[in-house]
Amino acid sequence: MREFDTALVLSRVLTSGVVMSIERNDRELPGLERLLGQRYGGAKVCLVNSRTAAVHAAVAGLGLGHGDQVALADPPAWQRAFLGWLGITPVRGLGDTPAFEYREAGEFAPFSAPVLVVDLTPLGFGPAGAIVTDDETVWARAERLKIFGAYDLRTMWTQDEADPELVPGVQFNYRLSPLVAACIRTSLTAQSRLRKAA
Amino acid sequence: MITDFPALPVPLPDEAELAGELAALGGEPLLGKGVRRTLFPVITKEDVFGALLAVRKDPDRVVADFAGAYRDYVGAAYALPTASGTSSLHLALVGAGVEPGDEVIVPALTFIATAQAVVAAGGIPVFVDIDPDTYCMDPAAAAAAITGRTRALMPVHVHGLPADVVALRALADRHGIALVEDASHAHSASVGGAIAGSLGDTAGQSLMADKNFPLGGEGGIAFFATEQAYQRAVDYLARHHIDYGMSWVAAAFGSSQLERLPYYDAVRARNATLLGEALRGTELFTPPYVPDGHVHAYNMYRARLHPEAVGLGDLPIHAVTDAVHELLVAEGVPAREWQNAPIPFHLPFRHRAGFGNGWPFTLNPGAVRDYTPADFPVTIATLESTLVLCRELRSPVEWERVTRYGHAFAKVARRPDAIRDLVAQRAPRPRPYERAARLG
Numbered sequence: 001m002r003e004f005d006t007a008l009v010l011s012r013v014l015t016s017g018v019v020m021s022i023e024r025n026d027r028e029l030p031g032l033e034r035l036l037g038q039r040y041g042g043a044k045v046c047l048v049n050s051r052t053a054a055v056h057a058a059v060a061g062l063g064l065g066h067g068d069q070v071a072l073a074d075p076p077a078w079q080r081a082f083l084g085w086l087g088i089t090p091v092r093g094l095g096d097t098p099a100f101e102y103r104e105a106g107e108f109a110p111f112s113a114p115v116l117v118v119d120l121t122p123l124g125f126g127p128a129g130a131i132v133t134d135d136e137t138v139w140a141r142a143e144r145l146k147i148f149g150a151y152d153l154r155t156m157w158t159q160d161e162a163d164p165e166l167v168p169g170v171q172f173n174y175r176l177s178p179l180v181a182a183c184i185r186t187s188l189t190a191q192s193r194l195r196k197a198a
Numbered sequence: 199m200i201t202d203f204p205a206l207p208v209p210l211p212d213e214a215e216l217a218g219e220l221a222a223l224g225g226e227p228l229l230g231k232g233v234r235r236t237l238f239p240v241i242t243k244e245d246v247f248g249a250l251l252a253v254r255k256d257p258d259r260v261v262a263d264f265a266g267a268y269r270d271y272v273g274a275a276y277a278l279p280t281a282s283g284t285s286s287l288h289l290a291l292v293g294a295g296v297e298p299g300d301e302v303i304v305p306a307l308t309f310i311a312t313a314q315a316v317v318a319a320g321g322i323p324v325f326v327d328i329d330p331d332t333y334c335m336d337p338a339a340a341a342a343a344i345t346g347r348t349r350a351l352m353p354v355h356v357h358g359l360p361a362d363v364v365a366l367r368a369l370a371d372r373h374g375i376a377l378v379e380d381a382s383h384a385h386s387a388s389v390g391g392a393i394a395g396s397l398g399d400t401a402g403q404s405l406m407a408d409k410n411f412p413l414g415g416e417g418g419i420a421f422f423a424t425e426q427a428y429q430r431a432v433d434y435l436a437r438h439h440i441d442y443g444m445s446w447v448a449a450a451f452g453s454s455q456l457e458r459l460p461y462y463d464a465v466r467a468r469n470a471t472l473l474g475e476a477l478r479g480t481e482l483f484t485p486p487y488v489p490d491g492h493v494h495a496y497n498m499y500r501a502r503l504h505p506e507a508v509g510l511g512d513l514p515i516h517a518v519t520d521a522v523h524e525l526l527v528a529e530g531v532p533a534r535e536w537q538n539a540p541i542p543f544h545l546p547f548r549h550r551a552g553f554g555n556g557w558p559f560t561l562n563p564g565a566v567r568d569y570t571p572a573d574f575p576v577t578i579a580t581l582e583s584t585l586v587l588c589r590e591l592r593s594p595v596e597w598e599r600v601t602r603y604g605h606a607f608a609k610v611a612r613r614p615d616a617i618r619d620l621v622a623q624r625a626p627r628p629r630p631y632e633r634a635a636r637l638g
Contacts (some may be wrong), residue, residue, distance in 0.1 A: 003253050003254060006253045007249075007250045007253050009251065010246070010249040010447065011246055011249070012251070014241050014245055014246045014249060014451075015246070016243075017237055017241055018453070019239065019241070019407045019412075019414050019415050020239075020406070020407040020408055020415060026507065035431050042455065044537065049281045049282065049416060049445075050281065050441035050442070050627060051441060052439060052440055052441040053441070064554065065551070065552075065554010065557075066552065066553035066554040066555050066557035067551055067554060067555045068554060068555075071299070077439075078439040079439075081437070081438055081439040082438060082439045084438070084554060085438035085439075085440065087553055087554065087557055088552075088554075091279055112624060121441075124257070125446070125447055125448060126257065126261075126443065126444065126445025126446050127281060127441050127442075127443045127445065128445070128447070147284060147311055147314065148637060148638075149312065167545045167546065167549050167551070168545065168551075169317075169546060169549070169550075169551030169552050169553060169554060170314055170317045170318055170546070170547050170551075170552050171284075171310070171311075171314045171546060172282070172284055172285065172288075172314070172318060173281075173282035173283060173284035173285065173311060173404075173406075173416065173418075174281075174282075175282070175415075175416050176415075176416070177407075177413075177414055177415020177416045177417075177445060177447065177448055178415050179414040179415050179445075179447045179448065179451070180414075180415065180445050180447050180448070183447060
C-alpha cells in the first residue's frame with residue numbers, strides 16, 4: 001500500500017477516537033472480519049495479532065490441545081516448532097484433508113480444510129493474522145482463546161457454566177488493534193483494485 | 199466533535215445540589231446523561247503526526263525507539279516490546295526462569311491475565327490472599343505458600359498501587375526465588391522513587407489502550423533487570439517461533455503518548471486528591487490507602503464502604519454496597535465492581551484444562567487445589583465492601599467532573615435511610631463471589 005494511503009487510514013482512525021479493541025463502538029475489527037469472510041468464502045472470522053496466534057486459534061478451534069495430534073502433511077519449521085510448544089504433534093495421514101490450510105494475505109481463493117489460517121503480517125503493519133471457517137463452534141472456541149475476545153465480551157456479565165463445552169483453558173490476549181485492522185482492510189481493498197485494473 | 203471535546207461542558211459544581219433528592223428517587227442527577235461519557239484515550243494532533251511520520255520509517259526502528267524510550271523512563275535495564283500485556287507477563291516469567299511445573303505465587307485479586315500468563319509459561323498459579331489496606335499480595339500469605347517447587351513471587355500492583363516490594367524482595371531472596379512484577383495497572387507508580395517495572399527481577403506491563411499509558415490499541419512490554427533474563431526470553435521466543443511482536447502502528451502512538459504521560463499522571467493525582475477529600479468528608483466512604491513512599495498511579499480507584507459508621511452495620515455489607523452502587527450510578531457516577539470473585543473461582547481455574555488435557559496442571563498435582571472462600575477472607579471482604587472507578591480519574595476528566603463525582607458520593611452518604619430502604623426493597627442477592635465470575 002502506498003505511504004499516502006496508510007497515512008490517510010491512520011489519520012482517519014485516530015480522528016475517530018476509537019483505538020481500543022474492546023470498545024463496543026469499534027467498527028474496524030468487524031469491518032475486517034466481514035471483508036476476510038467475503039474474500040475467502042467463510043462464514044466466521046476470528047482476528048488475532050500474529051500468524052502463530054492464528055495457528056493457535058485454528059487448533060484450539062478444532063478442539064485440539066496438549067498431547068493431541070493434528071493432521072498436517074508438511075508444515076514449515078516455524079509451524080512445527082510452534083505446535084510443539086503447544087504440545088501438539090503434526091501427523092500425516094490422519095485424514096484426507098489437512099486440519100487447516102495456511103495462506104499469506106492476498107491469496108484469495110476458496111479453501112477446503114475446516115479452517116483457513118491467514119497470515120496478515122506481510123501487509124506491513126506488524127504481526128497480524130486471522131482464521132476463517134464455516135464452523136460456528138470452531139470460531140467460538142477460537143474467540144474464547146482470546147481474553148476479552150468476542151465471546152468473552154458477549155458473556156462477560158453473565159459468564160457461567162451454561163455452555164461447558166466452551167469453558168476456556170489457557171487464554172492469551174491475541175486481540176488485534178483496530179488501528180492495525182483498519183490499515184489491513186484498506187491495504188487488502190487496494191490490492192483487489194489493482195488486480196482488477198490489471 | 200469526536201476527539202477534541204466532550205459533547206457538553208460539565209456545569210460548575212454547586213454544593214447546594216447535595217441537599218437535593220437522590221436521582222434514584224426522582225431528583226436531579228449530579229451528572230446528567232448528556233455529560234456522562236468520558237472519551238479515552240486522549241488523541242491529539244501529535245499522535246496523528248507521529249503516526250504519519252512513522253509511516254516513512256523502518257517499522258523495527260519505530261518499535262525499538264518506543265521500547266528504548268519507555269525502558270529509560272521506567273529505569274529498567276532491558277525491555278522487550280510485545281503485542282499485549284499477557285504476552286509481556288508470559289515473557290517476564292520465562293525470563294525469571296519459570297519452567298513447566300514450577301509454582302508461581304499470585305494474588306487472588308487481579309485480572310485473569312496474571313494467572314493465565316503463569317499457565318502460558320507452563321507454571322502453576324498458587325493463589326494467596328491480599329493485604330486489607332493496599333489490596334496487593336499479602337507478604338505473610340505469600341510466605342506461607344512457598345514450597346520447594348516455588349520459582350517466583352508475582353505481585354500485582356493492583357489498581358496502580360505498588361505492592362510491598364520491600365517485604366516481597368526480602369522473602370524472595372530468603373528462598374532464592376524470583377520477584378516478577380505485574381505492573382499492568384502501575385504506569386509511573388513508584389516506591390522510593392523507583393518506578394514500577396524496575397522493582398523486580400523481571401516485570402510485565404499491559405499498554406492496551408484502556409490503560410493509563412495507552413498504545414494504539416494493544417501492546418505490552420516486558421522488563422528485565424539482567425541481560426541473562428532478557429536473553430532467556432528472547433531465546434524462548436526464537437526456539438518456539440512464538441510471534442509476540444508489537445506492531446509499529448501501536449508503538450508510534452505510544453511514543454507520542456509517552457511525552458504526555460507526566461501530564462496525565464498529574465491530572466490523575468489531582469483528581470485522586472479531590473476525590474479523596476470528598477470521601478474523607480463522609481462517614482460512609484474512605485479513599486484508597488497509600489503507604490509512605492509509594493506513589494499510586496490510580497489506574498483504578500477503589501473506595502471502601504463503612505456501613506457501620508452510618509447506622510447500617512446490621513445489614514449484609516454486600517447488600518449495602520449493591521444499593522450504594524445503584525444510587526451512585528443514578529447520580530451519573532460510573533462506579534463498578536471490577537472483579538466480583540477471586541481469580542481461582544473463574545472457570546479456567548476451576549476446570550484447569552490449561553493447554554489441553556490438563557497440562558501444565560498435571561505436571562505438579564501437589565500444587566493444584568480447589569480453593570474455597572475460606573482461603574481468601576480478605577479478598578472476599580474487599581469485594582463485598584468496595585466500589586471502583588476505572589477511567590474516571592484520567593485526563594481529560596476535568597475539575598468540574600471529578601468534583602461532581604465527589605459530591606455524588608457525599609450526597610449518597612447523607613442518605614442511610616434511602617440505602618436501608620433500597621436494601622429492603624430488593625430481593626436478597628447472592629454474595630458477589632457466589633455469582634458468575636466476571637472478567638472485568
